[in-house]
Amino acid sequence: MSSAPHYDVIVIGAGSIGAPAAFYLAQKGLNILVLESAASVGQGSNKKAIGGIRATHSDPAKIRLCLRSIEIFSTWHQSFGEDIEWYEGGYVYVAYRPREEQTLKDLLIKQKSFGLNIDWLDSTGLLRVVPDLNPEGLLGGTFSPEDGSASPLLAVHAFYTQAVRLGAEFHYNEPVTGITVEAGKVKAVHTPKTTYSTDLIINAAGAWANQVGQLTGLDLPVKPDSHESAITESVARFLKPMVVDIRPTPGSSNFYFYQHITGQIVFCITPNPNNWGYDCDETSEFLPMVSKRMLEIMPRLANIRVRRTWRGLYPMTPDGAPIVGRINEIDGMILAVGMCGQGFMLGPGLGELLARLATNTTEAEDQIILDTLSPYRSFTGQELLK
């Protein structure tokens, strides 16, 4: 063991969370190794994300983390010279029935209490923001102009590049297959290639987090739930915000779509019931189901051609919120798992927080987040808009 190379922190997983975490840890001057089972950065759920980024949640932890993420995403190009395709188009949640109007208005009170820039617009106001919405039956909706989108592929690569520039090492095709804990303290990490010595591990293994947890006897409540997405051909800009419809219909609970800065419409649906498991084969049900719903609220999309569909994994927790924090029973084990459908937008803010957690430099505000996302919470709460 003494000859094993030593790292201050070993991050498991080079995805939406692991890559920014490595960057902010390296910024603290720490000696970082990221171990990734895939052949390059972002090959897990990260590249399956459609790029939506919002701070307008109902949970204070996610709000705080995503407000910081938006600051980072929106200034990345000017700070580091890499264009990650940030676009401040906002988010619109539409209401076509009194029930959704009430839900969104109730939520708005909470969101406004956190100082979020979000408002209710009546149908006339909403049609000014999204002129192509079907006006028939439209009651209005919420609009949060400071939310936006970016490219998950470019962003994860940007964090990776900057982390490497600061000295972080990324080892690919090296799945973590063992973890040595001695007298309650993390000592080493094993891969099929070799052993690395360390005092601190961050489990950022996404939908595979429980397998990593089980290497130390932890049973983490993180389960993969597969979601499907698609992208169209590129067309001239006609849609600014992400449009979300939360009305449940048979087979799905909500759907959302936006026009990426490069012109394509990217869209997703939330299956109901969940599709538990690791199956990522595309289905024949997805496109007919989602396109019918999209055309109902935006008939103009009828002639746009779909280029590709794909399916990826949400790392789900029982209450829909991430699990972040130190494990009391294992000195040197930090969890950053269970990002559900929001790991891309949480990544930068959470990466910074993980760097403070690892260096015992957390601030008062961090404690509120860590309490909310604690691995020791009861997991009974449910956020209104997951």
Ligand SMILES: Cc1cc2nc3c(=O)[nH]c(=O)nc-3n(C[C@H](O)[C@H](O)[C@H](O)COP(=O)(O)OP(=O)(O)OC[C@H]3O[C@@H](n4cnc5c(N)ncnc54)[C@H](O)[C@@H]3O)c2cc1C
């Ligand atoms: C269709 C779809 C659309 C989405 N849209 C959005 C969106 O608009 N906005 C948003 O914020 N989020 C979105 N998400 C969710 C987002 O993709 C995830 O929440 C996020 O990528 C999870 O980040 P992560 O770092 O935890 O996991 P990942 O990005 O999957 O990273 C985990 C990494 O760990 C690696 N790994 C696993 N086991 C091991 C091991 N034993 N050893 C070493 N490495 C290991 C994996 O290979 C993987 O690269 C979407 C997801 C899907 C499927």
